[in-house]
Amino acid sequence: MPKGGVYLDGCVSCEPHYAGLFSGRFTSLSFCMKRLFYSAALSLLLAAPAWAQTPAFRPKPADLAADAAFSCAHRHEAAALRQPATTVRHAQKMERYDVKYYKLDLALENNVRTVSGSVRMQALTKGQILDSLAFELYPTYIIDSVVVNGRKSPGLRRAAGDVTVRLAEPVTPNTLFNAYIYYRGTAPNGNSAAIGNALDTEFETNYGVNVTWSLSEPFNAYEWWPCKQLLTDKADSSDVWVTTSNINKVGSNGVLERVTARPNGKSRYEWKSRKPIDYYLISVAVAPYIEYVNYAHPAGGPTIPIVNYLYNAAAKTDYQFEIDRTPGFIENYSALVGLYPFASEKYGHSMAPIGGGMEHQTMTTQDGFNFTLTAHELFHQWFGDNVTCASWQDIWLNESFASYGEYLSLNAFPATAPYTGRYWMDQAHGFTMQVPNGSVRVPDTTNVGRIFSSRFSYKKGAAVVHMLRYLLNDDVKFFRALRTYQTTYGGRTARTSDLQRIFEAEAGTSLTYFFQQWYVGEGYPTFAVRWNQVGNSLYLRTTETVSAPTITPFFDTPLDYKVTYSSGTSQIVRLRQSQLVSSFSVPVNGTVSSIQLDPDQWVLNGTGTIVRDNTLVLAARAVARLAPLTVYPNPCHDVLRLQDIGAGAAQAEVTDATGRVLLRQTVSAASAQLDTRALTPGLYHLRLTSPEGVVSLARFVRE
Numbered sequence: 001m002p003k004g005g006v007y008l009d010g011c012v013s014c015e016p017h018y019a020g021l022f023s024g025r026f027t028s029l030s031f032c033m034k035r036l037f038y039s040a041a042l043s044l045l046l047a048a049p050a051w052a053q054t055p056a057f058r059p060k061p062a063d064l065a066a067d068a069a070f071s072c073a074h075r076h077e078a079a080a081l082r083q084p085a086t087t088v089r090h091a092q093k094m095e096r097y098d099v100k101y102y103k104l105d106l107a108l109e110n111n112v113r114t115v116s117g118s119v120r121m122q123a124l125t126k127g128q129i130l131d132s133l134a135f136e137l138y139p140t141y142i143i144d145s146v147v148v149n150g151r152k153s154p155g156l157r158r159a160a161g162d163v164t165v166r167l168a169e170p171v172t173p174n175t176l177f178n179a180y181i182y183y184r185g186t187a188p189n190g191n192s193a194a195i196g197n198a199l200d201t202e203f204e205t206n207y208g209v210n211v212t213w214s215l216s217e218p219f220n221a222y223e224w225w226p227c228k229q230l231l232t233d234k235a236d237s238s239d240v241w242v243t244t245s246n247i248n249k250v251g252s253n254g255v256l257e258r259v260t261a262r263p264n265g266k267s268r269y270e271w272k273s274r275k276p277i278d279y280y281l282i283s284v285a286v287a288p289y290i291e292y293v294n295y296a297h298p299a300g301g302p303t304i305p306i307v308n309y310l311y312n313a314a315a316k317t318d319y320q321f322e323i324d325r326t327p328g329f330i331e332n333y334s335a336l337v338g339l340y341p342f343a344s345e346k347y348g349h350s351m352a353p354i355g356g357g358m359e360h361q362t363m364t365t366q367d368g369f370n371f372t373l374t375a376h377e378l379f380h381q382w383f384g385d386n387v388t389c390a391s392w393q394d395i396w397l398n399e400s401f402a403s404y405g406e407y408l409s410l411n412a413f414p415a416t417a418p419y420t421g422r423y424w425m426d427q428a429h430g431f432t433m434q435v436p437n438g439s440v441r442v443p444d445t446t447n448v449g450r451i452f453s454s455r456f457s458y459k460k461g462a463a464v465v466h467m468l469r470y471l472l473n474d475d476v477k478f479f480r481a482l483r484t485y486q487t488t489y490g491g492r493t494a495r496t497s498d499l500q501r502i503f504e505a506e507a508g509t510s511l512t513y514f515f516q517q518w519y520v521g522e523g524y525p526t527f528a529v530r531w532n533q534v535g536n537s538l539y540l541r542t543t544e545t546v547s548a549p550t551i552t553p554f555f556d557t558p559l560d561y562k563v564t565y566s567s568g569t570s571q572i573v574r575l576r577q578s579q580l581v582s583s584f585s586v587p588v589n590g591t592v593s594s595i596q597l598d599p600d601q602w603v604l605n606g607t608g609t610i611v612r613d614n615t616l617v618l619a620a621r622a623v624a625r626l627a628p629l630t631v632y633p634n635p636c637h638d639v640l641r642l643q644d645i646g647a648g649a650a651q652a653e654v655t656d657a658t659g660r661v662l663l664r665q666t667v668s669a670a671s672a673q674l675d676t677r678a679l680t681p682g683l684y685h686l687r688l689t690s691p692e693g694v695v696s697l698a699r700f701v702r703e
Helices: 017-022 038-046 061-079 088-094 313-323 326-337 371-379 396-412 421-432 454-472 475-489 496-507 512-520 616-623
Strands: 097-107 114-125 130-136 142-148 155-159 162-171 176-186 199-204 209-214 237-245 249-251 255-262 266-273 285-287 290-296 304-310 347-351 364-366 387-389 492-494 525-534 537-546 557-565 570-577 581-587 592-597 609-612 626-628 630-632 639-643 649-655 661-668 673-675 682-689 695-702
Touching: 088 130, 088 162, 130 176, 142 155, 142 162, 249 266, 249 304, 285 347, 290 313, 290 326, 304 313, 304 326, 313 371, 326 347, 326 371, 326 396, 326 475, 364 371, 371 396, 387 396, 387 475, 396 421, 396 454, 396 496, 421 454, 454 475, 454 496, 454 512, 454 557, 475 492, 475 496, 496 512, 512 682, 525 557, 525 592, 525 616, 537 557, 537 570, 537 592, 537 616, 570 581, 592 609, 630 695, 639 695, 661 673
Parallel strands: 097 237, 304 347, 347 364, 387 492, 525 609, 626 695
Antiparallel strands: 097 114, 114 176, 130 162, 142 176, 155 162, 199 209, 209 285, 237 266, 249 285, 255 266, 290 304, 525 537, 537 581, 557 570, 557 592, 630 639, 639 673, 649 661, 649 682, 682 695
16 A cells, blocks of 8 residues: 555555655655645644654654645545445355456556456356356446356346346356456546545656556455455456557556557557466556666575566656665565565566555556655565455554565665664654554454554554564564465465464464554553662662553563663663563662663653652562462463462462452462463463462463
């Protein structure tokens, strides 16, 4: 989906142009701002949000000007409130077959939204006889005929975009069949897709070029071709043939097999892909392009052509510096998460006045080129295209990881200061925390604006990916998990639970609590730290407050403390915030001059306080009576076993994340177990007090 450095909530079309600073030149101001309202820019410049005034985040004027895209956000939020085109009943009919192959054979021009031609669908019936074929097509198109296995359908029924075709001869279960749908008409012009129309045409004024292009995500492919819009049914392969006037070129998925001359001054571009593809990633772009090709050379992989269809020579001059970043991006991503998944075909770009970019498989559509936009759309080829979210509820599996690709690229390649990975993450955190309520999980998958919320699906989600990396505390494990995700689900779809299982395998423990608080939950924590030094002991007491206490009352997370000494040296101490108030005693060698919490911005957290408290030593002495407690199995079901609890009867107290006591039991050394059947599944804290007053602590998950 549309990408870039800074997003505004619900603005799925506007790419901030501050990233243009990464290039060696500027394009014209009129080009950069052509979709923005200057009044919005002025208001944002005069009234910067509170988060922009904190020490952790001080955007440059260029950033605030880019935030004038807020006006564009409003337009697309309003346009995006439509629901999926099909009904539940019709979706059930479409589930009766599995699409194997699509072939689009269409006539298109670069200056109209007129469509005519045919779509061939090869599919496999499932476990019942198929006596009718269900698919989707916008209601204003004329369907001339439908031919299934060589026999013309005797009739069809249409209800809005739902089409049900009666078959002349039923297809038996578990059988391949071919359907040809012949149709014609004009694509609608209602701005119903995530950016603009599903098939749009526009005169690009800066370069004097007319372009027709597609953008089908999330529910709108049916506005230009008959298809099955269900995420979990990827076609195994596809062909896109487009006949157009000789002046034009056509960009699409896969490899351009040939260009065939046709009558009346026309040519047919024949694109072929033999990789699995989801319906919304099939694309076309038609214009009098020039072609510019560069190449990536990933380690251990083949040379990958990067085919760029550009408006004209002027566009090539303006953007070549940025386009030429693409090979390095491909090589870096391939080293981190596995070889570019479509290396046997190509990567490329087709320019269109799309207002950002769209990650069409093997040939992204972009309105221009800057560092973060190109990096984002490219990383989608792994996250979104090779592995696609199985539900729009899990769109973060596409958008958050693509956004994190921006961060990875900023760390890997030089850019103009201050646009570093750290600066990007600071912005993401600041933008996320403007609105405390809202989950990464999409609660309403019929609302396009919510699916593509820049705040939650993009920025907060990227922060969650970053915290997963921090939680593993091992980049070898983190990137191995991402490679495993790619190899396990490549060419398929995945849910958040699938990603969770892979990360749990690397972590060696349940991560249910992490995904509950950061993916399902809402808000963020803020920490108040008190500290004191007595001799060679540093005492810390950290109190957590949360922004959405009725929804997510507690965040269990490790935290880094940077301890700086009067000598100028420093060290990082990693401690776990496992309850609302956590106390620690840390051995130190030297006089502590200051403490800094989360110095490298790993954890999404608000601006807290850090103060020295000379009275903290008494509280810290009580901490010395705390002892660790080993419990197993963890996660548990009905019984939690306790190891080495000593003689006598100890008192067990179980609390939830808010500190509420939910269970009290007496535990003897003989049985050394806790009955947890009264607890619902979740994360709990166990406090065990011995007859001598020694307190032992443990944390466990009940499944």
